[in-house]
Every structure is written in structure tokens, then in C-alpha cells.
Amino acid sequence: MTKELAAAVRLGLCCAMLAAASVVIAASQTPAAPRLRPGARVFVNSMPEDFDSYLKSALVRKKVPLVVVDSKEEADFEIKGTSETQQAGTAKKIIMLDWRPDEQASISVADLKSGEIVFAYSVNKKSAAHGKATTAEACAKHLKDRLDKGR
């Protein structure tokens, strides 16, 4: 009886190990998140208030190691974004003596093959000294940081 029980326990352990192995294999088969690598070809989609132009300039200015292409078909990734400018009102100009606008922008980078978002960033600058260029350069800088970290 004891031998029979020991055999059953062994069999049970084997089954449990098999089940655990199947779980590990299934988990390893889950597709890995696509990576944004230096040299990747990106298409910058049109954005409100021509923010795409500012972003393209910022990508060059901040030396982001990406290749910007004109056609979506040639690209591996697509950058979408939005931008909003709030010009300084009369009250801000008179009371705060501040003429600079408040800027906010947000971008996301999608892998065109898998459709997954691989990077996204939002920025909000009160009294942006260089307007849209400030927010575009913040986006470019953080995109470059991400590429440099290689995550």
C-alpha cells in the first residue's frame, strides 16, 4: 500500500511538472513586444497645427538615430501626434508680464507590422520660450533617450 502510494505521488509530481512546463512553453511563445531600434524607418503622420514639421526638425536637431521617410509604405514605424497652443491672454500679459504661450503635445510611435504602440510621450510646457519647437524637441529628446537605452 505504501509503495502504491509512493508511486501515485511520483506520478502526480510528474504530471504537475508537465503542466508547469506547458505553462512556461506557452508563455515563451507569446510574441515579444516589437522594438524600436536605431536606424528604423519612421513615417511622421500629419498633425494638427503642423506639429509634424516641428517634430521632423526636432528629430534632426536632437540627432535622433531614425530615418524619416515620406511614404508610409516604406516605413517600419509611424509617428502620430497632437499639439495644442494656448496663447497668453491679456490678463497673463498684464498681470504676469508673460507673453509666452503654453504648449502641450503628445506623440505615439506604432509598429506598422504588428500595430502595437512601442513608444508614447506627452509634454506640457508652461510659457514655452520657443513655442512648438520646445515641445517638439522634448518629444525628440525622450525618443532619443528611449533609443539609446535600447528598451
Place this chain on the structure above:
Amino acid sequence: MRAARLCLLCLIVPLLASSALAQTAPNGLAVDANGRIPRGARFFIRPIEGGYDIYLTAAMQQKQVPIVIVTDKAKADFELSGVTESDKAGWAKILFWGNTNSAEQASIKVVDLKTGTVVFGYNVNKSSSFRGKQSSAEACAKHLREKIEKGQ
């Protein structure tokens, strides 16, 4: 006899476990009948007025919400939709409070695309939002992450 029952149990348990796994594995669709949002669920964020969907996407990454955001609804398990509204600071707010921050409000809901049920909803109202839309989007993301982590 007892040993045979034990053996049978040992065989059934892994089989049940593997079948449960099979429900989540094929074509990447997450199946959860309890209205829960599993970790790694694939989300499609519907375009929201003023590009708020992009702020939400960024907030999900900033707050490390354990989901995968996809651009194709057909590949998603859940759909996130919402509305947002911004109010610029008026002259009185600037004069009396010295505050130039905008007031932001937003509301989001998450729908399970398989069952068509709303599994999560959240409203946020910031009377003086330091980072504008980014603040309200991050509040939504934070609460969504809490929901996923609690597993309710």
C-alpha cells in the same frame, strides 16, 4: 483504489489547467468571464476629440499600465473610449489666484469586445491641472492600472 483516484486527479488537474490556458492563447484574445482585465490585454484606444487618445497612450506608458496598445481594433480584446474638456483660466482666476492652469475633465470607459460589457469606467475633474490634458490622462491610467493589479 485511493492511489488510482489520486492518479486520476493528477491527470485531470493539468488537463484543466492547459484548457484554461488554451482559452487565452489562440489568436491572442483574452477570455475572462468575470469582467476582469487581465495583464497583457490588448487595448484599442478609439480616437478622442483633441487627440486625447494620444495623451492616454502616453499616460499608459508613463504609468506602466500592464497592457498592450494596438492600432487595429480587430487585434484588440478591449476598446477604450472617452471624452475630454478643457477650460482655459479666465482673467479673474489669474488676477485673484495668480493661477494660469487650465481646468480639465475627462471620462473614459473600457469595453470588453467579446462580451460587449463595460468592465471599467472612470471620471476625472481637475480644477487646476498643472500639466493640462497630461494630468487627467495620467489619472485615468493610474486608476486603470489599479483595477488591473487588483484583478477585480
